[in-house]
Amino acid sequence: MNLIAIGGGIFLVGMIIVALNTRMRYGFFTHYESHIPGLTVVGVIMVIVGLALAIITAWANGQLGH
Incomplete structure (x- = not known):
């Protein structure tokens, strides 16, 4: 599955x-x-983990530029 979509x-x-x-x-x-x-703490942690997963996956795939 697409990790960026899961992070989102x-x-x-x-x-x-x-x-x-x-x-x-x-x-x-x-x-x-x-x-x-x-x-609320659980929700904030989910927001941080979701963003980190999507950004790190996109960066590792070379989708965020050089």
Whole structure:
């Protein structure tokens, strides 16, 4: 299977997790909180791993230039 597509899928799932787990609390400054902080950490890790997988695979295939 294409590793770049897998990395993109992991990135997308991580972004959805982070987006659905975020809530806004209004005050003097707008604060963003998470419903479940551990799930946010998992989502951020998935975003980082997905991007790293896609970028490293593209770089190794010579698709990012010289």
